[in-house]
Amino acid sequence: MAQAMRQLTPELLTLGAALLVILLDLIQARGNRKWLGWLSGAAAALIVAATAAKWGELERPVALWGGVMVLDRLGLIFKAIFLLGVAVAAVGSVDFASHRFRHVGEYYGLLFFSALGMMLMASAGDLLTLYLGLELATLSLYVLTSYAKASPRSGEAGLKYVILGATASAIYLYGASLIYGSVGTTLFAAVAQRLSWEGFGPGLAVGGLFVLAAFAFKIAAVPFHMWAPDVYQGAPTPVTGFLSTASKAAGFAALMRVLLGPMLGAASGWVVFVVALSGLSMIVGNLLALAQRDIKRMLAYSGVAQAGYALVGLAATSTLGTLATVFFLFQYLFTNLGAFLVATIVGSSAGDDQITSYHGLSRRNPGLALCLLLLLLSLGGIPPLAGFWGKLFLFWAGVRSGLYGLVLIGVLASVLSLYYYLMVARAMYIEPVAGREPVRLQVPAMIAVVVCVLVVVGLIYPGWLIELAHTAAVAFM
Amino acid sequence: MMALSHPLTMILLSPLVAALVIMLVPRRSLLAVRLIAAVATSAALVLSVGLCYLYLSEGRRGLQFADRADWVVGPGISYFVAADGVSLSLVLLTALVIFCGVFASWTVVYRTKEFYCLLLLLVTGVFGVFIAQDLFFFFLFYEVAVLPMYLLIGIWGTGPKEYSAMKLTLYLLVGSAFMLVGILGMYFAAILPAGQGRTFDLTVLTKASYAHNFQVIAFFLLYLGFGILAGIWPLHTWSPDGHASAPTAVSMLHAGVLMKLGAYGVLRVGFGCLPAGAQSWVWLVGAIAVINIGYGAYVAMGQRDLKYVIAYSSVSHMGLVMLGLAAFNEVAMNGAVLQMFSHGIMTGLFFALVGLVYEKSHTRDIEAMGGLARRMPGIALAFTIGGLASFGLPGTSGFVAELLVFLGTFRAHVHSYLIWGVPLFPILAVGAVIAIVVTATYVLRVLQRVFHGPMDEAKYGEVPDAHTTEWVTLVVLGGLLVVIGVYPSPLTNLIGSSLGPLLRP
Numbered sequence: 001m002a003q004a005m006r007q008l009t010p011e012l013l014t015l016g017a018a019l020l021v022i023l024l025d026l027i028q029a030r031g032n033r034k035w036l037g038w039l040s041g042a043a044a045a046l047i048v049a050a051t052a053a054k055w056g057e058l059e060r061p062v063a064l065w066g067g068v069m070v071l072d073r074l075g076l077i078f079k080a081i082f083l084l085g086v087a088v089a090a091v092g093s094v095d096f097a098s099h100r101f102r103h104v105g106e107y108y109g110l111l112f113f114s115a116l117g118m119m120l121m122a123s124a125g126d127l128l129t130l131y132l133g134l135e136l137a138t139l140s141l142y143v144l145t146s147y148a149k150a151s152p153r154s155g156e157a158g159l160k161y162v163i164l165g166a167t168a169s170a171i172y173l174y175g176a177s178l179i180y181g182s183v184g185t186t187l188f189a190a191v192a193q194r195l196s197w198e199g200f201g202p203g204l205a206v207g208g209l210f211v212l213a214a215f216a217f218k219i220a221a222v223p224f225h226m227w228a229p230d231v232y233q234g235a236p237t238p239v240t241g242f243l244s245t246a247s248k249a250a251g252f253a254a255l256m257r258v259l260l261g262p263m264l265g266a267a268s269g270w271v272v273f274v275v276a277l278s279g280l281s282m283i284v285g286n287l288l289a290l291a292q293r294d295i296k297r298m299l300a301y302s303g304v305a306q307a308g309y310a311l312v313g314l315a316a317t318s319t320l321g322t323l324a325t326v327f328f329l330f331q332y333l334f335t336n337l338g339a340f341l342v343a344t345i346v347g348s349s350a351g352d353d354q355i356t357s358y359h360g361l362s363r364r365n366p367g368l369a370l371c372l373l374l375l376l377l378s379l380g381g382i383p384p385l386a387g388f389w390g391k392l393f394l395f396w397a398g399v400r401s402g403l404y405g406l407v408l409i410g411v412l413a414s415v416l417s418l419y420y421y422l423m424v425a426r427a428m429y430i431e432p433v434a435g436r437e438p439v440r441l442q443v444p445a446m447i448a449v450v451v452c453v454l455v456v457v458g459l460i461y462p463g464w465l466i467e468l469a470h471t472a473a474v475a476f477m
Numbered sequence: 478m479m480a481l482s483h484p485l486t487m488i489l490l491s492p493l494v495a496a497l498v499i500m501l502v503p504r505r506s507l508l509a510v511r512l513i514a515a516v517a518t519s520a521a522l523v524l525s526v527g528l529c530y531l532y533l534s535e536g537r538r539g540l541q542f543a544d545r546a547d548w549v550v551g552p553g554i555s556y557f558v559a560a561d562g563v564s565l566s567l568v569l570l571t572a573l574v575i576f577c578g579v580f581a582s583w584t585v586v587y588r589t590k591e592f593y594c595l596l597l598l599l600v601t602g603v604f605g606v607f608i609a610q611d612l613f614f615f616f617l618f619y620e621v622a623v624l625p626m627y628l629l630i631g632i633w634g635t636g637p638k639e640y641s642a643m644k645l646t647l648y649l650l651v652g653s654a655f656m657l658v659g660i661l662g663m664y665f666a667a668i669l670p671a672g673q674g675r676t677f678d679l680t681v682l683t684k685a686s687y688a689h690n691f692q693v694i695a696f697f698l699l700y701l702g703f704g705i706l707a708g709i710w711p712l713h714t715w716s717p718d719g720h721a722s723a724p725t726a727v728s729m730l731h732a733g734v735l736m737k738l739g740a741y742g743v744l745r746v747g748f749g750c751l752p753a754g755a756q757s758w759v760w761l762v763g764a765i766a767v768i769n770i771g772y773g774a775y776v777a778m779g780q781r782d783l784k785y786v787i788a789y790s791s792v793s794h795m796g797l798v799m800l801g802l803a804a805f806n807e808v809a810m811n812g813a814v815l816q817m818f819s820h821g822i823m824t825g826l827f828f829a830l831v832g833l834v835y836e837k838s839h840t841r842d843i844e845a846m847g848g849l850a851r852r853m854p855g856i857a858l859a860f861t862i863g864g865l866a867s868f869g870l871p872g873t874s875g876f877v878a879e880l881l882v883f884l885g886t887f888r889a890h891v892h893s894y895l896i897w898g899v900p901l902f903p904i905l906a907v908g909a910v911i912a913i914v915v916t917a918t919y920v921l922r923v924l925q926r927v928f929h930g931p932m933d934e935a936k937y938g939e940v941p942d943a944h945t946t947e948w949v950t951l952v953v954l955g956g957l958l959v960v961i962g963v964y965p966s967p968l969t970n971l972i973g974s975s976l977g978p979l980l981r982p
Binding site: 188363366377382383386397399409412414415418419422425428430431457461462463466470 | 508547548549550552553588591616617620621624627628631632642645646647650651654657658661665873
């Protein structure tokens with residue numbers, strides 16, 4: 001037991017951090033509690049370090065409690081992604097939270113709880129562990145989404161998310177029960193074994209598809225994306241940032257665990273569905289993003305499209321594909337979270353999230369505008385920024401696996417997407433200032449944005465991260 | 478010491494570093510911004526002149542001055558820059574045009590700092606494309622060269638600037654999507670010597686062999702991708718709009734240098750790596766090139782806006798470049814590269830002059846002007862030199878380039894592409910020569926309407942000639958047109974020394 005606990009240091013530390021923040025909130029019940037945000041950011045960063053320290057120990061995967069949890073390097077990278085998301089989002093919402101929320105401590109606590117759930121998903125070795133992680137992550141996110149109690153939009157978003165999210169959970173459970181019914185076990189390793197002995201029965205096929213659909217909801221892939229724009233728009237902006245990046249990465253982690261784990265033997269059956277999800281997401285997401293006037297809705301549809309790109313790596317069902325997806329999700333965390341934090345700063349100052357609020361931003365706040373420009377160009381996949389490398393490796397993996405049509409859709413969709421990213425650039429750089437005041441900068445959020453931009457620019461040299469992802473992907477496949 | 482051991486990297490970095498330094502300069506110190514830009518571009522110019530001199534005087538051949546560092550080991554991406562004669566001549570052209578462009582933008586006062594940052598960033602990309610010997614970095618620099626254009630035209634442009642900027646960006650990005658598909662295809666399809674891992678190294682990819690059918694498809698994709706940037710008909714429509722809307726220095730760079738990226742890409746990647754694919758498409762490349770020459774000149778004749786005349790003349794002249802490439806022999810290709818150089822200088826000069834005329838007379842309408850030569854003799858003289866070079870008068874660089882292109886085209890592919898027994902390429906050559914007559918018409922029309930004839934004293938009585946920094950562009954570019962026209966051999970030797978390896982049978 002002690003051995004297992006030692007293996008689970010990152011998870012335990014996350015749990016500890018969540019409880020600690022909530023307790024510390026009791027010390028100072030009123031007034032501005034900005035230090036809680038800084039503390040959470042620092043704690044998350046320290047846990048990332050503790051997670052990274054596990055890298056050496058996990059040269060080969062470790063199965064805990066008979067395989068209920070599987071600890072490996074791929075899981076470590078995903079955990080680092082979630083925790084970095086918490087760190088950036090926590091620091092990014094220091095000002096936002098102290099102004100908008102009454103219960104500040106719980107806000108950061110819920111971020112940690114949500115990350116803990118995602119971490120469970122990333123190292124699940126059993127359908128039930130996966131479900132526990134999923135519920136912990138999404139229940140925390142439901143609360144976070146409706147956290148701005150004064151705003152009806154936030155409440156509406158929370159309610160929509162609960163209803164649709166619960167439906168997705170139900171679909172997952174139904175699928176899991178079908179799988180259990182046909183193979184008599186929920187352990188991934190055992191399911192894989194049965195699959196190789198007995199082949200692929202109808203129960204397993206339908207169950208697998210239901211599980212796929214549940215996580216397609218989680219990553220907001222078309223046609224399971226309907227909730228995303230409304231929830232993204234209504235949720236407090238830093239929460240949206242966290243939701244659109246860490247939560248999406250968690251969905252992918254789960255999909256990899258299931259599809260590339262026990263279901264790998266049945267790849268010929270499910271690849272076609274993943275290809276369809278991917279292609280539809282790239283096309284529909286980009287087309288709908290073109291028409292948006294609200295930056296959060298635009299980023300929501302762009303996020304749908306980005307999920308489509310990442311699915312190309314999954315559809316490739318290869319080491320290279322896994323590597324590409326992990327790399328893509330890592331850079332996407334910083335790129336998209338950074339963009340949402342800029343939206344937080346501008347939105348808090350302007351009072352709305354319309355793209356018209358960005359008019360003349362380059363004259364009012366040149367630094368902020370430059371940051372958003374770089375982040376948007378990275379989202380659009382412009383070389384040499386991080387997003388370009390992400391897409392490059394994904395498309396490369398796609399070509400390697402013979403998915404020419406899908407890659408062609410991806411390339412053309414990327415060109416299309418530049419139109420709406422450039423519309424924001426146009427608003428910032430070309431539209432006249434129209435006598436607006438400079439945006440009030442929030443220093444902590446600005447620091448978080450700069451960190452994101454530095455990562456996005458720093459990944460111009462992506463070699464080290466590719467190496468890490470490669471090692472993890474080789475061990476995983 | 479650094480500069481001497483890594484000259485090409487220094488050329489690449491000098492505008493980039495200048496752009497970063499300019500970001501740190503206070504917004505109000507305009508002079509500092511301009512001087513930093515001027516110093517950086519002069520450094521690049523001095524270095525590139527030095528390299529051309531070294532290359533020629535030491536009789537070097539093939540790729541020289543290489544710098545190499547691994548970037549991402551797994552897929553075989555490395556930072557690899559090197560230059561041969563073709564690259565060097567185009568690097569020299571870029572350095573010249575940006576050097577003059579900095580002086581031509583001396584009067585930009587609206588958001589000067591950002592203007593120079595973007596301009597220098599763009600030039601970094603252009604230098605990068607001409608010297609990159611790794612296809613991956615080639616593509617990367619290409620995007621860096623294209624994207625700042627959106628903001629440069631969108632912010633500092635005139636007329637329907639937002640429409641033009643978006644149109645240009647989307648056209649060129651569609652082009653780069655085709656390019657990327659072609660490049661990735663080559664990466665995967667190259668049949669490499671045993672023991673050689675997959676790589677983007679252009680020198681390896683040039684020596685590799687490819688299946689015939691693949692070459693045919695891939696060349697077409699590359700031709701389409703690069704061709705959009707080179708302004709091939711009917712995908713050229715972004716170019717007149719873009720050039721006419723852009724601010725002076727940006728038009729100079731764009732027509733002078735950026736369109737050459739397209740032609741250079743077709744030459745280096747298309748013809749260099751996929752000769753068999755090229756061989757089966759030259760009829761199309763040649764035919765479209767002649768349409769470009771004729772159509773561009775014909776439309777230029779009908780324009781009232783002086784900037785549109787020059788913009789369409791670029792479409793026409795890029796046709797000559799593409800015709801020279803399509804001929805696919807050493808003489809014509811030498812002419813094509815020389816035409817790239819000559820047209821870069823010429824059109825840079827033209828756009829600088831149009832900018833000056835507009836600044837002083839506040840109009841670009843040809844019908845509204847007249848007799849300006851009396852008030853601005855210097856500008857009129859420079860315009861005349863450019864005009865003469867434009868239709869290839871002997872003694873100007875245009876003559877040498879066009880002569881080589883026509884000579885080469887006339888004897889190209891004489892045994893293939895027969896139409897009723899007559900080979901296609903001599904017919905194309907004749908067509909192109911006839912189109913040059915149209916060029917003469919529009920050039921002379923502009924000269925006559927703008928600089929000669931009666932002048933409206935009330936409107937233009939007080940218009941000044943060029944002054945101080947404005948002379949830099951006129952003297953450097955105008956002078957070069959004549960110098961190369963009279964003594965072209967250093968440049969043709971520089972280019973010719975490197976075409977041999979590119980033209981494997």
